[in-house]
Amino acid sequence: MAFGLFIVLFAIEYLGLGYDFPILRALKVSLVLSFGLAGWLALKGEPGRMFRYRQARLILTFVLLTGASMTWALVGTHALRSFQNQVGYFVMCFAGFMLLTTEARFRRFLHVLVAFHVLLVLINMDILLSGARVGVFKAGFFLGDGNDFGWSLNVALPFALFGAFTDSRFVVRVLSFASAGLLAFGIVGTQSRGATIALAASGLWFILNSKRKALSLALLTVALATALLFAPAKYFERMDTVASFQEDNSAQGRLRAWRAATQMAFDYPLGVGAGNFNSAYGRFYRGNIDPKVWGAARWISVHSIYFAVLAEYGFLGLFLWLFILWSIFRDNLRLERLASIAGSGAIHLPGVGVFLNMGLIGYAAGGAFLGGVDYPHLVILSFLSLGALSMREAEVRQAAATGTDPGPPSTDGPPGRRAAAVVHGKLGPRPVGRARGALGR
Numbered sequence: 001m002a003f004g005l006f007i008v009l010f011a012i013e014y015l016g017l018g019y020d021f022p023i024l025r026a027l028k029v030s031l032v033l034s035f036g037l038a039g040w041l042a043l044k045g046e047p048g049r050m051f052r053y054r055q056a057r058l059i060l061t062f063v064l065l066t067g068a069s070m071t072w073a074l075v076g077t078h079a080l081r082s083f084q085n086q087v088g089y090f091v092m093c094f095a096g097f098m099l100l101t102t103e104a105r106f107r108r109f110l111h112v113l114v115a116f117h118v119l120l121v122l123i124n125m126d127i128l129l130s131g132a133r134v135g136v137f138k139a140g141f142f143l144g145d146g147n148d149f150g151w152s153l154n155v156a157l158p159f160a161l162f163g164a165f166t167d168s169r170f171v172v173r174v175l176s177f178a179s180a181g182l183l184a185f186g187i188v189g190t191q192s193r194g195a196t197i198a199l200a201a202s203g204l205w206f207i208l209n210s211k212r213k214a215l216s217l218a219l220l221t222v223a224l225a226t227a228l229l230f231a232p233a234k235y236f237e238r239m240d241t242v243a244s245f246q247e248d249n250s251a252q253g254r255l256r257a258w259r260a261a262t263q264m265a266f267d268y269p270l271g272v273g274a275g276n277f278n279s280a281y282g283r284f285y286r287g288n289i290d291p292k293v294w295g296a297a298r299w300i301s302v303h304s305i306y307f308a309v310l311a312e313y314g315f316l317g318l319f320l321w322l323f324i325l326w327s328i329f330r331d332n333l334r335l336e337r338l339a340s341i342a343g344s345g346a347i348h349l350p351g352v353g354v355f356l357n358m359g360l361i362g363y364a365a366g367g368a369f370l371g372g373v374d375y376p377h378l379v380i381l382s383f384l385s386l387g388a389l390s391m392r393e394a395e396v397r398q399a400a401a402t403g404t405d406p407g408p409p410s411t412d413g414p415p416g417r418r419a420a421a422v423v424h425g426k427l428g429p430r431p432v433g434r435a436r437g438a439l440g441r
Contacts, residue, residue, distance in 0.1 A: 002037055003099050007112050009033045009092065013376065014116045014152075016140040034091045041098040050097045053386055055327040059379065062320055063090050065313060066274040073273020074280055082274035085374040093379035100387035103349055107167070110159040111176075113380075117156040118179050121186040124149070128189030142375040147303075150187045150195025151370045154202060154362035155377045157183040161206065162355040194303075194369030202362035209354045254369070257302045260285040261311035271314040275374070277302045280311070305367035312373075324378070325364055331385050332357040338392045352388045356381065 009030055012018060018025040041047075050056045063086045066079065073079035100106045121128065124137050137149045160183060163176030187195045207217050260281050264272050272280040281300055302308045309321045335353030363377050 002041060002095075003105060003108075005033055005037055006095060006099055007109075009037070010113065010116065014120070014140050014143065016138065016143070031088055034088055034095065037095040038091045038098075041095055045098050047094075047098075049390070050094060050386060053331065053389070055324060055331060055382055056093075056097075056386060058320065058324045058327055059090060059093070059382060062317075062324060063087060065317060065320070069271065069273045069313065072268075072270055074276045074283075075273070078275035078279060079273045082374050089374075089376045089379045092376065093383040096380070096383035097386050097390075100383065101391070103391065106349060106384075106387060106391070107163070110162060110384075111172075114156055114160045114163070114176070114179050114183075117153055117186070118182055120149075121153070121182055121189075124186075128186060142372060146190040147192045147194055147370045148372060148375070150190035150192035151198065151363070151366040151372070152375075152377065153183045153186045153190075154195055154198040154366050155359050155381065157187070157199075158202065158206070158355045158358035158362065161358070162352065166350050166352075192370075194366050197369065198362045198366030201365035202358045205361045206354065206358045209357075253300055254303045257281070257300050258304060258307045261302055261304075261307035264311040265314050265318075269314050269316075271310075271312045271317055274312050277308055277311045301371050303369060303371050305371060305373050308371055308373050325360070328360055328378075328382055328385050329357055331389055332360065335385075335388055335392055338389075338396055349388055349391065356385050356388065 012024060012030050012033075018030070024030070051060070063083070066086050067083045070076045070079040070083065096109075100109060120137075120139050120143065124139070127137060137144055137146065139149060143149045143152050157180055160176050160180035164173050164180060167173050167176065184199065187199050257277075261277065263285060264277070264280055278301070281302075286300075302311065306318065306321070310318045313321070332353040335356070336351070339350070339353075360381050363381060
């Protein structure tokens with residue numbers, strides 16, 4: 001039941017059901033569901049288990065920093081709004097970690113997340129095929145803009161590929177591959193240059209880390225070529241402007257915003273406060289530009305999660321944000337190292353770390369040109385990483401307990417010893433040999 005309610009929560013958030021059914025917003029159903037599920041799961045399980053992991057502690061620290069910024073923000077209500085969003089999504093992250101404890105449930109959630117994005121592409125097919133740069137999509141509030149829509153599709157696409165390459169059921173593999181092609185078409189259809197760069201970056205990561213590079217390259221090429229076949233002519237025109245950004249007003253607006261964000265960080269060591277970039281820019285940093293000449297002279301979006309964090313949290317906040325990304329990336333790499341240590345015991349979620357990092361790279365690359373610090377993408381990638389890591393550690397413990405051969409012969413000791421060595425701290429002794437790098441915190 002709890003897992004079903006968790007899926008309902010995502011349906012409300014991603015499909016924008018609050019717009020179709022205003023009572024959902026009036027009663028704050030998403031917030032009630034998040035806190036209700038988290039509270040119930042905390043009573044049923046071990047609530048402190050998630051905070052053994054560095055990435056969870058870092059994300060919580062960032063949320064608390066957002067709350068603290070209300071005391072020095074230029075507009076306190078803007079920081080309060082960001083704090084409320086981040087608290088809600090962090091609670092959702094906790095609920096997700098407590099729920100995704102089995103491979104079946106983990107895969108089921110990924111299938112649902114992909115299905116929601118496929119449904120959104122189908123719902124907005126008329127917009128994607130129109131060839132016009134439409135600013136509003138039928139979706140949740142953090143997906144309404146074409147850039148944000150393409151960004152979210154980049155985060156979800158790796159999970160479609162995960163099903164296509166690792167699921168044992170033929171029908172699921174075919175549907176997953178078809179979904180990946182449809183999501184790639186959706187990214188192209190938004191005509192978002194940032195989303196296209198994110199797609200290229202994550203695709204390159206996947207090919208370089210694939211065991212069957214030729215097959216992976218061929219399949220991704222077919223999916224992308226199919227997507228480009230239906231792409232509107234305007235898409236190729238917009239991609240041409242990447243090289244000639246000096247002549248593009250949108251690109252120039254981004255550069256202007258990034259310069260202002262950097263100056264804010266120097267002027268305000270702790271930043272101007274969460275959610276306050278637009279207000280600070282309009283008041284103090286727009287310069288002597290005539291709004292009649294350039295309409296975005298007064299209020300402008302920063303169009304980069306990194307410059308947004310730099311302006312609103314200062315250099316310390318940016319360092320914390322980058323450390324969060326690195327911690328998630330590192331934990332995903334550790335997933336694959338643990339699989340090699342567990343050997344035949346690593347039967348669950350093969351290669352999941354590669355696909356999770358593919359989604360993270362899509363998020364990080366797209367975020368360089370797209371805004372949305374308060375969007376749920378990062379916490380989703382985090383609880384998926386933590387859930388997979390928790391299951392992989394359980395496999396290693398099982399290998400240690402049963403004496404299962406944990407991998408090829410090693411000087412570290414007899415079968416089972418290296419598996420036992422990867423668990424340390426609250427989970428067991430200090431790791432030795434190859435295991436030290438795999439589970440070191």
